[in-house]
Amino acid sequence: MASKRKDPAWKYGVEIEQNVPEGVGKKGYKYIQCNFCGKTIKEGVKRMKEHLACTHKDVAPCEHVPQKVKDEITLYLKQFKDNKISSQSYFEENVGSGAYYNPTNNSGTGSRGMRGPMDRFVNEPNDNGPEAKSTNAKEQRKQVCMDIGRFFFENGIPFYVATSPPFTNMLRSVGNFGRGFKPPSMHELRTWILDEEVKTTNAMVDDIKATWKKTGVSLLSDGWSDMGNRSLINFLVNNQYGIVFLKTVDASDCIKNAQKIFELPDEVVEEIGEDIVVQVVTDNASAYKAAGNLLMKKRPSLYWTPYAAHCIDLMLE
Structure with missing residues (x-):
């Protein structure tokens, strides 16, 4: 079983059973006992690495870890952090360069993408008249639709997904939120967002x-x-x-x-x-x-x- 685990921390610890009463302990985490000091790490393999590297981050350091092991885990943590920063930088670069819609363009209503919920109640002056404003809005909608289309195409999403009510609700929620919305990360989607949706679904099923x-x-x-x-x-x-x-x-x-x-x-x-x-x-x-x-x-x-x-x-x- 251990041979299939690629994380280096598993070489220096062993998983132990969670013999704790219901509602006590860290649900969903692996309990790992350190081979060097015998301490039980209750917060999973990530904390185990912090324990071995003696980072003093959210867990007590191992007092008996060999220097060779400490250096190995420290290097692994550094490489993991560097890779994460590089991936995020690459992601943000692609987000900026690959978009059809650019809210900073010079189309006369370039601030449209930066509007919030209150802007719908405020009349925006337009020196070019209502006809030009309507043309700009159509062009900007076209560009936004192209971005939505690319999301479908690059991820192989079936076109009928666009007929799903949650798809429309999602876009409306983003539009109503307005300026500065930060999309959920992959981690958020698979943790608390998924958990909340499971609760909602279970409530619907119970009804x-x-x-x-x-x-x-x-x-x-x-x-x-x-x-x-x-x-x-x-x-x-x-x-x-x-x-x-x-x-x-x-x-x-x-x-x-x-x-x-x-x-x-x-x-x-x-x-x-x-x-x-x-x-x-x-x-x-x-x-x-x-x-x-x-x-x-x-x-x-x-x-x-x-x-x-x-x-x-x-x-x-």
Whole structure:
């Protein structure tokens, strides 16, 4: 396991189990015990390097670290910092030089990109008249759209993403914020922003789940094959308030076994509650059909329903 870890600090420490009560300790961090002094570092491998390099930064220095190891880790930290500064400088240079829209141009409304929310309530004087102002606005919008297009093209983002409401909300929020907005970093996107979105999504799912007993639900079984040719089944729950994804099951070893196919949705029905599930919807293959009959025989309160689209597809084939 240690051989797969490239960080040099792992050569001088060993990961230990986090035997701490719930709510105590550093959640998400690796606990590492120093080989030289025996101290347990609770804040992860980064703090372990600070400990070995004796930087006195957020962690006590190691009193028994050999000078050779100290020099090695110190050099690693310096190189990492230099690379980070170089990458940020390169990023900022590309941001400035590659943009179509330049808020400092001489188009008459060059300050448009530096406007804030209050500017919409203030009339901006324009010596060239409303027609020239309208022309400049159209040209600037064209340049902004080119920047948005380049973002899509260089990152291989499908064009239909532009129809997503969050895409429009994102641009509106940036425009409403106005001057000086600093975009989120990759670290922010994968840490606190992701955490907040997970909380929001969980709250939305909980709201939908709260309606299940009142409305009843349909359990949807969606079979598909991944790039490794595994036969996977997605289980989703639907009512008029929305669809909730429950889980994905690898059914590669039982895709044609009616008994096994029956057991998979049967377990999910048990998990949701038999009194809540009105129908189970699956493909119309022979194994699914037999499994549906077994399910209705065991649970007379629900119905098995084949996908209409799959039925039509089989007829056309």
